[in-house]
Amino acid sequence: NAGVTQTPKFQVLKTGQSMTLQCAQDMNHEYMSWYRQDPGMGLRLIHYSVGAGITDQGEVPNGYNVSRSTTEDFPLRLLSAAPSQTSVYFCASSWSTTDTQYFGPGTRLTVL
Amino acid sequence: KQEVTQIPAALSVPEGENLVLNCSFTDSAIYNLQWFRQDPGKGLTSLLLIQSSQREQTSGRLNASLDKSSGRSTLYIAASQPGDSATYLCAVYNNDMRFGAGTRLTVKP
Numbered sequence: 001n002a003g004v005t006q007t008p009k010f011q012v013l014k015t016g017q018s019m020t021l022q023c024a025q026d027m028n029h030e031y032m033s034w035y036r037q038d039p040g041m042g043l044r045l046i047h048y049s050v051g052a053g054i055t056d057q058g059e060v061p062n063g064y065n066v067s068r069s070t071t072e073d074f075p076l077r078l079l080s081a082a083p084s085q086t087s088v089y090f091c092a093s094s095w096s097t098t099d100t101q102y103f104g105p106g107t108r109l110t111v112l
Numbered sequence: 113k114q115e116v117t118q119i120p121a122a123l124s125v126p127e128g129e130n131l132v133l134n135c136s137f138t139d140s141a142i143y144n145l146q147w148f149r150q151d152p153g154k155g156l157t158s159l160l161l162i163q164s165s166q167r168e169q170t171s172g173r174l175n176a177s178l179d180k181s182s183g184r185s186t187l188y189i190a191a192s193q194p195g196d197s198a199t200y201l202c203a204v205y206n207n208d209m210r211f212g213a214g215t216r217l218t219v220k221p
Contacts (some may be wrong), residue, residue: 004155033209035211040213041213042116042201042211042212042213042214043156043201043203043211044211045208045209045210048208058208059208059210090155090156092156097143097205098143098144098163098205099161100146100158100161101146101156101158101209102158103148103155103156103157104155105154105155106153106154106155
């Protein structure tokens, strides 16, 4: 049971480049979410999904897109990277919105 | 808008001491509150989950309490050990999950 996996672990982008952060879970969880963590600010919710085919915006969705075609995968897309998107990104999953959340190890993204 | 505050931002204690970490939130209409541990460069690990109908949860040396009416939760760590050194975050859920900025705990041998 791998839990929640994220790839890549580290990434450096130039301003304007696009990329996809991958997240997968093998616990058959319905709820998945993406957060970013910035120094001194805690985690902020970017997007979330309550099941395959259903996504919604969180607190800071601008500049990010998501899709949920399967229960297992929830990729996060940056269409045109900006320096303000330099952060550590965490994916999480749980049975429902009110259950214990399980976090992946994170992706450290730097945008130059 | 829900605001979550954790005080203190950092705490250093000698090994063996009992300690309390504080979490406060502005909107009491929450479904649950979770306490997480984060080690440097790692993801978050859930420690305790308290549903809105509960007053406290215990796991080993950890005890978390919840007072919805006053918008407060505390995480009590008994007989602290150097291995407890980490950042502790609380998060509340109503329409979405909101996190505090965390308390960085150092337990000195």
